[in-house]
Amino acid sequence: MTNATSTRPEDLREKMVQHIKDAGHLYSARIEQVLRTVPRHRFVPAASAEDAYANKAITIKPGADRPASCISVPTVVAMMLGQLDPQPGDHVLEIGAGTGYNAALLAELVGVEGSVTTIDIHSDVTAHARRALDETGYQRVHVVTGDGALGDPAYAPYNKIIVTVGPWDLPPAWFEQLAPGGTLVVPLHWRGQARSVAFTRKDTHLRAENSQLCGFIPMIGIVPTGEQTGALAEDVALHWDADQNIDPAALHEVFTGPETTVWSGASVIVNEPFDHIWLWLTATEPGACRIAAEDEAIEAGTCRPAFAYRTPAIVEGDSLAYLTKPRPLDQDGERRYELGATGHGPHGTVLAERLVEQIRRWDRDRAAQPVIAAYPADTADASLLAGGVVIDKRNIRMVVSP
Numbered sequence: 001m002t003n004a005t006s007t008r009p010e011d012l013r014e015k016m017v018q019h020i021k022d023a024g025h026l027y028s029a030r031i032e033q034v035l036r037t038v039p040r041h042r043f044v045p046a047a048s049a050e051d052a053y054a055n056k057a058i059t060i061k062p063g064a065d066r067p068a069s070c071i072s073v074p075t076v077v078a079m080m081l082g083q084l085d086p087q088p089g090d091h092v093l094e095i096g097a098g099t100g101y102n103a104a105l106l107a108e109l110v111g112v113e114g115s116v117t118t119i120d121i122h123s124d125v126t127a128h129a130r131r132a133l134d135e136t137g138y139q140r141v142h143v144v145t146g147d148g149a150l151g152d153p154a155y156a157p158y159n160k161i162i163v164t165v166g167p168w169d170l171p172p173a174w175f176e177q178l179a180p181g182g183t184l185v186v187p188l189h190w191r192g193q194a195r196s197v198a199f200t201r202k203d204t205h206l207r208a209e210n211s212q213l214c215g216f217i218p219m220i221g222i223v224p225t226g227e228q229t230g231a232l233a234e235d236v237a238l239h240w241d242a243d244q245n246i247d248p249a250a251l252h253e254v255f256t257g258p259e260t261t262v263w264s265g266a267s268v269i270v271n272e273p274f275d276h277i278w279l280w281l282t283a284t285e286p287g288a289c290r291i292a293a294e295d296e297a298i299e300a301g302t303c304r305p306a307f308a309y310r311t312p313a314i315v316e317g318d319s320l321a322y323l324t325k326p327r328p329l330d331q332d333g334e335r336r337y338e339l340g341a342t343g344h345g346p347h348g349t350v351l352a353e354r355l356v357e358q359i360r361r362w363d364r365d366r367a368a369q370p371v372i373a374a375y376p377a378d379t380a381d382a383s384l385l386a387g388g389v390v391i392d393k394r395n396i397r398m399v400v401s402p
Contacts, residue, residue, distance in 0.1 A: 007049055007050060008049075009039060009041050009049050009052075009053070012041075012049055012050060012052070012053035013035075013036060013039070013040065013053055014036070015053065016035070016040070016053040016054075016055070016074050017032060017035050017036055019055055019074070019075070020035065020055075020074055020075050020078045023055075023075050025075045025076075025078045025079040025082065026078055026082070027078075027082030027085075028082065028085075030109060031078060031081050031082060031105075031109070034105050034108040034109055035074075035077075035078060035105070037108055038101065038104045038105050038108060038136070039136060040052050040053060040071075040074075040101055041053065042132060042135065042136050043071060043099035043100055043101040043104070043132045043136070044058050044060065044071055044099055044101075045132075046060075053074075055073055055074055055075055056073055057070045057071060057072055057073050058070055058071045060098070060099055060125070060128060061122060061124065061125055061128075063217075066217060066218075067217055068122060068125075068217070069096075069097075069098055069099075069120070069122060069125045069217070070098065070099075070217065071098055071099045071101055072098065072102070072164060072216075076196075076214055077101075077102060077105070079196065079212055079214070080162060080164075080185050080187075080196050080214075081105065081106075081109070083183075083185045083196060083198035083210060083212070084160050084162050084183055084185045084198070085160075085183065086106055086109040086110050086114075086160055087109075087110070087114075087159075088109075088110060088111040088113060088114060089110065089111065089113045089114045090109075090110045090114045090159040090160050091110075091114060091115045091117075091155060091157070091158050091159050091160075092106050092110055092114065092115070092116045092117070092158060092159065092160045092161070092162065093117050093118075093119070093151060093152060093155070093156075093158040093160070093161045093162075093177065094106065094116065094117065094118040094119070094161075094162050094163075094164060095119060095148035095149075095151075095161070095162070095163040095164065095165060095174075095219075096118075096119075096120060096148060096163060096164035096165040096216075096219075097118040097119060097120035097125055097126050097129040097143060098120070098125065098129065098164060099128060099129060099132055100118070100128070100129030100130070100132040100133040100138070100141070100143070101132070102118075102162075102164060103116050103118040103129065103133060103138065103141045103143075104132075104133060104136060104138045104141070106141075106162070107138050107140060107141050112140065115140070115142065115155060116140075116141045116142065117141075117142040117143075117144060117152050117154075117155045117158075118141060118142070118143055118144070119143075119144040119145070119146055119148050119151070119152055120144075120145065120146075120148065121145070121146065121147050121148060121220060121221050122145075123145045126143050126144070126145045129143050130143045142155060147221040147222055148163070148165065148219070148221065149167075149171040149173060149174075149219070149221050149222045149223045150171070150173050150222075151171075151173040151174055151176075151177040152177075153173075153177060156176075156177035157177055157178065157179040157182070158177055158178055158179060158182060159179050159182050159183070160182060160183050160184075160185075161174055161177070161178055161182070161183070161184045161185070161186075162184075162185045162186075163184075163185065163186040163187060163219075164187075164216065165187075165216055165217055165218070165219040166187045166188075166189055166194055166215070166216035166217060166218045166219055167186065167187075167188060167189065167218075167219040167223045168188075168189045168190070168218075168219075168223065168224065168225045168226055168227060168393065169223055169224050169225075169226070169393045169394055169395045169396060170186065170188070170206075170374055170393075170395055170396045171222070171223055171395055172376070172395060174186075175201065175206065175376075178201045179201070180201055180202075180203070181200065181201060182200070182201050183198060183199065183200055183201075184198075184199040184200075184201065184206060185197070185198050185199075186199070187214050187215075187216040189218075189227065190241060190282065190391055190393075190398065190400075191240075191241060191278075191281070191282045191288045191289055191290070191312075191391070192227070192239045192240065192241075192288075192289050192290025192310070192312070192313075193213070193275075193278050193279075193282070193290065193310070193312070194213075194214055194215055194216065195211040195212060195213055195214060195279065196211060196212045196213075196214040197210075197211040197372055198210045198211065199372075199374065204375065204376075204379075204383070205373050205374060205375040205376075205379070206373065206374040206375075207371065207372070207373050207385075208371070208372040208373070209369060209371055209372075210369065211279065211369060211372060213273070213275040224393075224394045224395075226241050226242035226243070226393055226394070227239055227240070227241060227242075228240050228241065228242060228246075230248030230249075231248065232248060232251050232252070232254060232255065232291065232320075233252075233254075233255050233297065233302055233303075234296075234297065234302075235293060235294035235296045235297035235302070236255070236291060236292070236293045236294070236297045236302055236303060237291065237292045237293075238251070238289060238290070238291055238292075238313075238315070238320075239289060239290040239291075239292065240289040240290075240315070241289075241391065241393075243391060243392040243393070244286065244287065244289065244315075245286075245287075246287065246289065246315050250317060250318045251315065251318060251319075251320060251345070254318065254319065254320055254344045254345045254348075255302050255303060255344055257344065257345065258344075258348075259342055259343065259344050259348065260342065260343045260348055260349040260352055261324055261340055261341070261342045261343075261352065262340055262341050262342075262343070262349070262352040262353055262355075262356045263327070263338055263339075263340040263356075264338065264339050264340055264341075264356045264359040264360055264363070265338070265360070265363075266338070266339050266359050266360060266362070266363035267326075267329055267331070267336040267337055267338045267339065268326070268336065268337055268339065269334070269335070269336055269337075270335070270337075274339060274359075274362065274366075276362050276366065276368075276369060277312065277323065277339075277358055277359055277362045278312040278323075279369060279370060279400075280358040280361055280362055280370065280402070281312050281314065281355065281358050282370075282389060282391075282400045283370035283388055283389055283400040283401060283402045284358060284389065284402060285314050285354065285355075285358075285389070286389055287314045287315040287316045288312065288313070288314055288389075289312075289313050289314070289315055290310060290311065290312060290313060291303070291305055291311050291313045291320075291322050292308070292309040292310065292311070293305050293308050293309070293311075294308070295308065303322065303342070303344075304324050304325040304342060305322055305323065305324065305325065306322075306323040306324060306325055306326065306339075311323050312355075314351045314354060314355055316347060316351060317345075317347070318345050318346060318347075319343065319344065319345030319346055319347035319348045319350075319351055320343070320344055320345060320348065320351060321341045321342060321343035321344070321348055321351035321352040321354070321355045322341065322342060322355075323339070323340075323341055323355065323359075324340050324341055324342040326338055326339050326340070327340070339359050340352075340356065340359075341353075341355035341356050341359070343355075370388065370400050370401055370402050371385065371388070371399075371400075371401045372398065372399070372400050372401075373385040373388075373398070373399045373401070374396045374397070374398050374399075375396060375397045375398075375399070376395075376396065376397070377392070377393070377394060377395055377396055377397055379397050384397060384399050385399040385401050386401070387401050387402065388400050388401025388402065389401075
């Protein structure tokens with residue numbers, strides 16, 4: 001039997017690691033080694049070994065309309081560990097215990113001279129994590145039941161904090177419990193998107209120059225949410241943040257008039273990511289947000305978003321523009337897809353052209369990212385990072401700056 005068809009956990013684990021490498025999410029030999037060391041299947045005993053090592057999330061606690069807790073997709077686990085870069089001797093806090101698997105990886109990376117504390121709001125989740133960690137030899141991991149927004153001061157300060165649930169805001173406890181110069185990796189929500197942001201703690205704020213697209217179960221507890229949702233048309237919704245001057249009522253006829261599509265000249269191949277365009281929009285457009293369309297609306301021709309449920313848009317008054325479905329090109333025998341924007345409303349063409357400006361900006365340097373900073377909510381304008389879009393949440397003032 002070859003590794004390609006083997007169901008032995010060791011062979012499936014090797015296949016998982018190879019997939020993560022092929023996807024470009026393995027950033028160090030140390031992380032590669034711990035992914036080969038920790039038996040992922042033992043943290044999800046109800047799943048088959050094949051499912052445990054597949055590149056997918058596995059629910060361990062169902063919720064009303066979405067999972068309440070799960071084991072994360074392996075590529076995302078590796079990507080976030082790369083952003084966190086835990087070192088031997090580090091003291092690490094994990095918000096969101098899940099199965100305990102991520103805590104075991106962290107324990108391997110920090111060694112016996114370091115420490116790992118993992119916290120979860122669900123007592124049955126922490127019981128699962130505690131049992132799995134004990135059974136796999138990671139008794140030294142501290143497992144705490146509580147609201148992760150409060151952190152765990154008992155073992156603070158932490159060199160590294162990693163959040164494996166999706167908050168819309170950053171609670172003060174995380175800043176207070178993070179050591180100066182420490183790293184906070186958090187899948188933060190803003191302007192309709194969620195990105196894993198690798199913040200470094202400075203004297204007065206957090207600063208990041210690296211973020212990656214991701215998706216996590218929304219955080220519950222005392223962390224506030226400020227995402228608003230409203231209908232634009234039948235089967236089309238708009239998602240925006242509470243600090244934005246957006247009124248969906250002003251857009252209720254936006255799809256009934258003329259539309260304009262502007263093409264950028266920038267193109268991608270199949271499965272090539274272009275999510276940084278959304279990131280640049282949040283650094284340049286105060287009205288950056290998200291539209292979501294059901295299949296029925298797309299089939300009826302109401303709109304043609306690049307992605308049905310998660311497409312970046314710009315709203316200004318009674319007009320909007322969104323990243324439109326790419327059109328196929330044939331360049332030198334290679335099938336490529338050109339990116340563009342479609343605008344609706346009186347100023348739809350102008351908004352589409354502005355969105356296309358950010359597509360072209362991304363195209364000039366596809367790896368570049370804006371700087372993201374987070375300050376306490378009472379920080380004065382004069383003390384904020386200059387030149388960016390300010391996003392006001394309850395606990396922080398966030399600045400995304402080109």
